Amino acid sequence: MDFEIRYTADQANFRKEVAAWLGDNCPPEVINSEWIHTPPAIYERQRELGRKLGAKGWLYPVAPTEYGGGGLDTDSARVIIEELGKLGLNLPPYYDSGGVLGSMAILVWGTEEQKQKFLPPIYKGEVRTWQLLTEPSAGSDLAGVSTSAVRDGDEYVITGQKIYIGSDNGAEGFWTIARTGDPKDRHKNLSWFWIGKGTPGLSWQPMRLLGDQDKNTVFLDDVRVPAIALVGGENNGWKVASTHLELEHGFRTDIGSTLNEHKTLDRLIKHCQETVIDGERLIDRPGIRDQLVRLHTHAEVARVWGMRNFWMASQRKQSYEGSQSSYASKTHRMAMTRLIAELAGPAGMMRNGPAPAAEGELALVAEGAIGSSHGGGTVDIQRVVMSRRLGIGRAEGQSGAKLA
Amino acid sequence: MNLDFTQEQDEIRDGIRKLLRGIADDALLIGLQGKETGYLPAIWGGLSEGGWHGVVIPEEFGGFGLGLGDSCVVFEEYGAGPLPHLYFTCAGVSPYFLMEAGTDAQKQRLLPSLADGTMRVTVAAAEVEASWTGAPVKTRLEEHDGRLLLSGEKMYVPDALGATHALVTAKTASGGTALVMVDLAAAGCARELLRSFSCWETRLAFDGVEVSADDVIGGIGADAAPAIARAISRAIPGLAAYQVGSSQSAYTLALEHSRTRIQFGQPVGRFQRVQDHIVELINHLDSARWLTYETIWQIEQDKAGSQTAIHTLKALVADSHWEACNASHEVHAGIGADMQYGLAKHTHLSHTLFHFLGSPSWHRDRVAVTLGW
Numbered sequence: 117m118d119f120e121i122r123y124t125a126d127q128a129n130f131r132k133e134v135a136a137w138l139g140d141n142c143p144p145e146v147i148n149s150e151w152i153h154t155p156p157a158i159y160e161r162q163r164e165l166g167r168k169l170g171a172k173g174w175l176y177p178v179a180p181t182e183y184g185g186g187g188l189d190t191d192s193a194r195v196i197i198e199e200l201g202k203l204g205l206n207l208p209p210y211y212d213s214g215g216v217l218g219s220m221a222i223l224v225w226g227t228e229e230q231k232q233k234f235l236p237p238i239y240k241g242e243v244r245t246w247q248l249l250t251e252p253s254a255g256s257d258l259a260g261v262s263t264s265a266v267r268d269g270d271e272y273v274i275t276g277q278k279i280y281i282g283s284d285n286g287a288e289g290f291w292t293i294a295r296t297g298d299p300k301d302r303h304k305n306l307s308w309f310w311i312g313k314g315t316p317g318l319s320w321q322p323m324r325l326l327g328d329q330d331k332n333t334v335f336l337d338d339v340r341v342p343a344i345a346l347v348g349g350e351n352n353g354w355k356v357a358s359t360h361l362e363l364e365h366g367f368r369t370d371i372g373s374t375l376n377e378h379k380t381l382d383r384l385i386k387h388c389q390e391t392v393i394d395g396e397r398l399i400d401r402p403g404i405r406d407q408l409v410r411l412h413t414h415a416e417v418a419r420v421w422g423m424r425n426f427w428m429a430s431q432r433k434q435s436y437e438g439s440q441s442s443y444a445s446k447t448h449r450m451a452m453t454r455l456i457a458e459l460a461g462p463a464g465m466m467r468n469g470p471a472p473a474a475e476g477e478l479a480l481v482a483e484g485a486i487g488s489s490h491g492g493g494t495v496d497i498q499r500v501v502m503s504r505r506l507g508i509g510r511a512e513g514q515s516g517a518k519l520a
Numbered sequence: 521m522n523l524d525f526t527q528e529q530d531e532i533r534d535g536i537r538k539l540l541r542g543i544a545d546d547a548l549l550i551g552l553q554g555k556e557t558g559y560l561p562a563i564w565g566g567l568s569e570g571g572w573h574g575v576v577i578p579e580e581f582g583g584f585g586l587g588l589g590d591s592c593v594v595f596e597e598y599g600a601g602p603l604p605h606l607y608f609t610c611a612g613v614s615p616y617f618l619m620e621a622g623t624d625a626q627k628q629r630l631l632p633s634l635a636d637g638t639m640r641v642t643v644a645a646a647e648v649e650a651s652w653t654g655a656p657v658k659t660r661l662e663e664h665d666g667r668l669l670l671s672g673e674k675m676y677v678p679d680a681l682g683a684t685h686a687l688v689t690a691k692t693a694s695g696g697t698a699l700v701m702v703d704l705a706a707a708g709c710a711r712e713l714l715r716s717f718s719c720w721e722t723r724l725a726f727d728g729v730e731v732s733a734d735d736v737i738g739g740i741g742a743d744a745a746p747a748i749a750r751a752i753s754r755a756i757p758g759l760a761a762y763q764v765g766s767s768q769s770a771y772t773l774a775l776e777h778s779r780t781r782i783q784f785g786q787p788v789g790r791f792q793r794v795q796d797h798i799v800e801l802i803n804h805l806d807s808a809r810w811l812t813y814e815t816i817w818q819i820e821q822d823k824a825g826s827q828t829a830i831h832t833l834k835a836l837v838a839d840s841h842w843e844a845c846n847a848s849h850e851v852h853a854g855i856g857a858d859m860q861y862g863l864a865k866h867t868h869l870s871h872t873l874f875h876f877l878g879s880p881s882w883h884r885d886r887v888a889v890t891l892g893w
């Protein structure tokens with residue numbers, strides 16, 4: 117086994133090229149800027165960087181070049197992700213889960229014409245995309261959505277309501293699943309639609325969730341989309357969705373996200389090293405030390421699982437491991453929150469005032485932990501997926517969904 | 521990056537697996553439970569024939585000289601049964617003590633006998649008031665009228681009733697630590713099986729047992745403590761692999777049971793509460809598995825953080841093996857508690873190994889120290 121990504125000389129040169137390019141093109145105010153709750157002026161600059169990356173094929177580096185992607189290998193993509201990471205940025209440098217997840221679904225299930233039409237705007241950063249899945253009466257049970265799509269000539273008319281969607285600062289691209297068949301034909305009555313920029317009938321109302329998450333209620337009032345917007349064929353939407361759910365349940369071709377675990381922990385450790393009470397550093401108290409090592413161990417497991425998943429996904433061998441990582445990181449974050457309060461005291465939960473622990477960063481993580489334990493599937497749903505994949509109580513396990 | 525095993529490792533696994541299926545099947549291992557010792561000539565001899573006792577011993581001393589990763593493939597299979605921990609200790613722990621602490625002459629003399637299975641060497645470090653790694657030991661090695669005598673008591677020794685020899689830690693007059701090879705048949709040496717929620721943990725008592733200068737590993741006057749610490753670190757990945765193999769079996773049993781046990785008209789694995797036990801089980805298993813593999817790789821690559829990784833690994837695996845077995849019991853309920861079923865031998869092993877080579881809390885402290893906190 118070899119746990120290290122060995123970069124070729126070409127990739128090492130590519131790293132220099134990326135670093136130099138980012139030095140020239142990344143606006144200073146974007147460096148270390150937030151993903152959520154982003155001030156509009158900063159958001160505009162993030163998008164500007166996104167379009168520049170997109171023009172080079174670096175916004176979606178592994179996506180095929182014929183649709184505007186970079187056509188790069190996954191290791192080169194990691195180079196870009198790592199270099200952006202050094203600037204405190206993700207790829208894309210703004211929230212675009214709809215683009216990351218939806219583009220994969222289109223790539224796997226779309227016709228040539230659909231790929232030509234829908235993918236370039238995503239890959240080039242011209243649109244930022246929201247995924248419109250959850251409804252007031254259908255969350256975990258995504259297959260039970262009641263938003264409907266009715267064929268009318270060369271168009272489909274979509275009507276319904278979605279909730280907990282997207283982010284602040286709006287979006288230009290959207291996709292959704294809606295019911296096109298008989299309510300009784302569960303999993304065989306759904307269709308997957310792309311909804312382009314400026315489509316009439318689509319509107320949203322902001323909602324603020326715990327931990328400063330900006331989400332929206334989205335209304336679809338007789339939204340008319342052309343027949344070409346139907347991806348994967350009528351009543352085949354559940355299969356299309358399985359592709360992006362696979363990604364959302366923990367399989368990414370990057371492993372950058374798993375480093376967040378260590379980031380917060382490192383901040384907490386630093387706080388315990390720097391805080392002296394009664395002449396003793398917090399970290400020198402055996403109880404605190406022991407707790408921190410336990411968290412360190414969790415974070416190490418998360419890191420190694422992240423590498424394992426990266427490897428599995430690159431070999432297209434993924435099974436239950438994505439949901440396992442997702443479950444672990446959701447529950448780990450909650451445990452960390454509890455420990456922040458315990459170790460850093462009330463200051464650990466403060467974001468301002470004279471003495472917020474770790475400049476308020478710990479508070480931010482703690483606040484986000486609960487909400488992020490639901491997004492992309494609850495901890496219970498992660499276990500449901502794992503159980504199916506492992507074949508618990510079933511003759512055999514189910515295999516992973518189709519990825520491009 | 522490549523997280524597949526090498527073809528050679530796959531072949532090693534096939535080899536040991538096939539052998540163990542023949543000489544140590546489940547019925548045999550279930551029958552061993554509750555016996556005075558886990559040593560069984562038929563199993564031991566079968567392993568001797570293939571040279572398996574010498575997997576970590578270099579070729580120049582009569583062993584296979586396998587690399588760390590390759591030897592851990594073998595120990596993972598040892599855990600699957602599991603083979604009693606005497607077999608693991610003899611092959612995966614004692615050799616490192618000799619390799620780290622022994623003089624060249626001692627290695628020449630002793631290691632070939634470990635490799636071919638003529639000596640079954642266990643290790644004796646802990647005492648009533650001393651752990652593997654903590655408080656100073658009270659067992660003493662002293663010179664009386666030109667004779668070297670060993671006196672004291674050792675606790676939690678892996679299966680001394682099945683071993684021929686023990687490597688014993690003792691204090692010397694100079695205050696240093698000596699590592700002594702003791703023939704357990706020697707006069708003044710008594711062994712006793714401890715009854716516990718573990719397996720084949722024994723007490724050794726030395727009442728002025730005479731040893732020769734040759735038996736003092738590293739020579740008289742050498743302080744063996746640093747070598748012992750190194751040996752423990754070298755043995756931990758193999759121990760972890762051994763426990764991963766055992767945890768995997770606890771998982772396989774649970775998964776199979778979830779499919780075949782019908783209650784309330786359906787396989788019990790259809791109940792989410794049962795699923796949750798199995799999910800926790802595989803989370804523990806996979807934590808241990810992948811940390812083991814990565815630690816092995818870190819050591820092989822001589823990575824800067826490998827010492828921290830070793831301590832992290834021992835602390836984690838002690839916990840995860842224990843919890844994996846518990847979870848499997850929850851899935852099985854009554855039948856898992858039946859000693860004839862085959863799960864209990866894993867559970868006992870997980871308890872036995874919990875403090876072996878240092879307790880988890882001690883290793884967690886070493887994590888903090890090596891990280892420079």
Ligand SMILES: Cc1cc2nc3c(=O)[nH]c(=O)nc-3n(C[C@H](O)[C@H](O)[C@H](O)COP(=O)(O)OP(=O)(O)OC[C@H]3O[C@@H](n4cnc5c(N)ncnc54)[C@H](O)[C@@H]3O)c2cc1C
Binds near residue numbers: 257279280491495
């Ligand atoms: C921060 C955040 C961001 C989000 N972003 C988006 C987004 O961008 N787009 C989008 O479409 N949605 C988004 N969501 C919605 C998210 O996907 C849903 O909240 C989630 O899938 C759960 O659905 P629900 O809230 O309706 O809970 P419910 O499905 O009503 O669940 C309630 C409880 O029942 C449990 N439960 C349900 N079914 C089962 C089962 N089969 N077995 C065991 N337990 C079960 C759940 O685990 C939970 O404990 C977001 C949510 C949050 C909090």
Ligand SMILES: Cc1cc2nc3c(=O)[nH]c(=O)nc-3n(C[C@H](O)[C@H](O)[C@H](O)COP(=O)(O)OP(=O)(O)OC[C@H]3O[C@@H](n4cnc5c(N)ncnc54)[C@H](O)[C@@H]3O)c2cc1C
Binds near residue numbers: 791792857
């Ligand atoms: C030490 C001991 C003493 C005992 N003493 C007695 C005694 O004196 N008299 C006597 O009659 N029996 C006795 N029993 C038997 C005991 O009552 C059963 O073991 C127990 O009821 C569980 O049944 P089972 O072992 O068949 O497990 P199963 O019922 O097969 O359960 C297997 C798994 O499925 C789960 N499960 C089953 N149904 C559900 C459900 N609806 N929802 C969620 N999970 C479910 C269980 O929790 C378990 O995890 C004893 C057992 C032990 C271990």
